[in-house]
Amino acid sequence: MSFFDFDERIIPLDTWIQSGVDKLVENYRDVFQIMKMPVEVSLNGVVWVLTYLHPLIIIAALCAAAYRYSGRKLAVFTALTLMLTGMLGLWEETMITLAMVFCSVLFCAVAGIPLGILAGRSDRFEGFIRPFLDAMQTTPAFVYLVPVVMLFSIGTVSGILATIVFAMPPIIRLTSLGIRHVHPELVEAAESFGATPFQVLRRVQIPLAMPSIMAGLNQTIMMSLSMVVIAALIGAGGLGMPVFLGLNTLDIGLATIGGLCIVLLAMVLDRITQGMGTVKRK
Numbered sequence: 276m277s278f279f280d281f282d283e284r285i286i287p288l289d290t291w292i293q294s295g296v297d298k299l300v301e302n303y304r305d306v307f308q309i310m311k312m313p314v315e316v317s318l319n320g321v322v323w324v325l326t327y328l329h330p331l332i333i334i335a336a337l338c339a340a341a342y343r344y345s346g347r348k349l350a351v352f353t354a355l356t357l358m359l360t361g362m363l364g365l366w367e368e369t370m371i372t373l374a375m376v377f378c379s380v381l382f383c384a385v386a387g388i389p390l391g392i393l394a395g396r397s398d399r400f401e402g403f404i405r406p407f408l409d410a411m412q413t414t415p416a417f418v419y420l421v422p423v424v425m426l427f428s429i430g431t432v433s434g435i436l437a438t439i440v441f442a443m444p445p446i447i448r449l450t451s452l453g454i455r456h457v458h459p460e461l462v463e464a465a466e467s468f469g470a471t472p473f474q475v476l477r478r479v480q481i482p483l484a485m486p487s488i489m490a491g492l493n494q495t496i497m498m499s500l501s502m503v504v505i506a507a508l509i510g511a512g513g514l515g516m517p518v519f520l521g522l523n524t525l526d527i528g529l530a531t532i533g534g535l536c537i538v539l540l541a542m543v544l545d546r547i548t549q550g551m552g553t554v555k556r557k
Contacts, residue, residue, distance in 0.1 A: 296425055307426045314439075315432045318378045325370040330361055333370070341543065344550030349543070356539040363532050365514065369540060372503055372513035375431065376544070379438040379499040384492060387443045391450025391491070392476065395484070401451060408444045416441055416505045424509050434511025438502040445494035453487025454480050493548040500541045504534075514540070 299307075325333060334357045342350035360369045394401040419437040427433045457480045465475045481488075507515030514537045521530025 296422060300425055304426075311427050311432050311436060314378060314382065314435050317381065318374060318432060318435060321374040321377055322371060325374055326367060330357070330366060334358070337543070341547055341550075345546050346550075349546050349550070352546075353543050356543055359539070360536045363536065365517065365532065365536050368512070368514045368516060368533075369536055371431070372500075372515070372537070372540065375435055375438065375503065375506075375511065375513055376496060376499045379435050379442060379502075380492065380496055382435075382439050383443045383446055383495050383499075386439075387446035387491070387495070388450050388488065391447040391488075392454055392481070394447065394451035395454025395480075396476075404447070408447060411440060412444045416502060417508075420505070420509050429510040431506075431511045431513075433509055434502075434506030437506060437509075438499050441502050442495045442498035445498065446488070446491035449487045449491030449494070450484065453484025453491075456487065457483045489548065489551055493545060496544050496548055497541060500537060500544070503537060 334354055337357065338350045338353050341353040357369070360366055390404065394404055416437075419441055423433045423437045427436055461479055461483070462475055465479045470478070503511070503513055504515040504518045507513065507519040514533050517533030518530045518537075521527060521533065
């Protein structure tokens, strides 16, 4: 057999990866269970609040946020959207999806914004993290499900963990971009008045980079919602479940109402976060 015939597999990379993951699961399962605990506690708390409160309270709160950041039209659209999801019998699934998105975006922001700031201030760190971000953004979403299920088992928490990895790159990249686009003369002026690096970051760079950071947050929310249907394959629940069940049973009606609710919820969250970015600019 010639080395360059490629008739047979020469490098058993898949076998090596499978062996490595098996060893991780065998030796560090308890560690991975501890790692998912913060996500599980946060999710359970948010789900409890959203399902315990009366639907009218939640509708009023989201309408108030929509009115605050985007005006009367979005507030009316938000009310109609949430009332429609309730009348379609998908209120609980919508609240679970909203909780999943909230927790995913929260952990993405907590981890992604500091990483983006560090990448924006350090060329070396930016060069180090860029290949990882490229891999995270180009890896098909379905590929994330296999290691997540092996390491963390199935369920909504595992779906959130996969969503965090899938949705984090935009907020890191756009935060870094915003920090780098702050005019150097403004930074030099702050330093000339005796500002420390932390004061320059807090009072100059972050405020001026806020529109870019909010754009990254917006994209993270959209990518989180796009992962909802895929995460339903590992038992994540939410609005992805009607779509998944409709696909399995060829029930186009069930799949349609699930997809419609996802689209409407995405529009509401997109407009609210865009409005938040506009307010920050003023």
